[in-house]
Amino acid sequence: MTITYNLDVPHSHLKGVLSILFRWRGSVWKAVSFPLSCWLAGYYFVFCVYYFILRPYDRYIFDKVTNVLETRIDTYIPMTFILGFFVSSVLGRWQDTLKNMGWIDGTAVAVSTYIRGDDDETRAIRRTIIRYLVLCQTCVLRNVSVQVRRRFPTLEAIEAADILTPEERTLIEKTEDKYSQFWIPIVWVEEILYDARMKNKIASDFFVETIAKNIDIFRSQLQNLLKFDWVPIPLVYQQLVTFCVRLYFFICLFTRQIIKHDDQGLPESVLFWIPITTIIEFIVYM
Known part of the structure; x- marks a missing residue:
């Protein structure tokens, strides 16, 4: 777990040096x-x-x-x-893990920019897309992080947090392959984008492609997290x-x-x- 210490050492004077040197939590x-x-x-x-x-x-x-x-x-x-x-x-893996946490901001900005409209249906489309992406991220992180697993031990807990509906939970549970379960919400998002384009909720194919690229980057980042979790540093080198x-x-x-x-x-x-x-x-x- 990373310990934040930035506010304790805002300057390089003696007090700041001593503050960083004699911290106990997360220290050497x-x-x-x-x-x-x-x-x-x-x-x-x-x-x-x-x-x-x-x-x-x-x-x-x-x-x-x-x-x-x-x-x-x-x-x-x-x-x-x-x-x-x-x-x-080890430091390289830590930095790559931080970069691949699955930052949803870029996708959220693209969705809010290119899916225009103030009617209830359009707002529901935007919210559903983001909810599915958050659901995908939650499913991945609960298999990587102990803290997230404690917060969401089961799909029922995710449903109780209003990230998942009972019907959606049933569809995910029907999929026996655990790995495929992670990306089911991404498939739902792609279907929503296709339907939104057919209904002219999205002005052009270029905008659809832009949103899809952001979603694919988001999915790739989460996939990299799973790779880091599944494939650690080789045991031989750890033992050495x-x-x-x-x-x-x-x-x-x-x-x-x-x-x-x-x-x-x-x-x-x-x-x-x-x-x-x-x-x-x-x-x-x-």
Whole structure:
């Protein structure tokens, strides 16, 4: 879910910077707080085992192994390349989804412009066309969005919202193919346009074509939403990114420890006990 923050940061002065940096809802801090807490718990568990349980020779072996891992981890796990491509793919899908939400404004303007008349029949034609388009959008979104599905769990709920009539609901329910149900209202709209042209409610074929093009764009946008929902980013790549990121920070549990296998004891400053650089890296990658 996208969190709106525009009004909190209208300017680039210090207050605006702090407002955007320390927001909690929808923020990076909320996203990484739990996994970071789990990672820190594991880090200090290894820390305690290293300093209080392992023998000097075991520490020496531990240091040798972690040195090899730390030297070669960036070569074996190219995090920058993997996450860069993955983030660009996810952001691209998010932008395409936003563009294909099914904006009805263009079609509504064309309908109100080219279907002229103040009589009851003409007004009913305009309203019915828009209602059918809203019905089509509702049927698609309830199969894509959990929030819309909760608002309209069944066709009866859509009927109760006056977007659908009982007769129309019966016709849709008779269609067994779920995919075809999405576009039945579009077919009804095309039939209404044809009848309106035959009755001279629309002045020319060019106007009919203009309205039909807007309707086809609207339908294509909704179709793209279904494609995004049905065909996610390939599972192999999802698994690769998830595996690499988790493996990288699992190795960091050992490689980012304060290496001290001599007899000098624990670090004097408490700041040395906090892996600040790794925490920053964890926030950025996660």
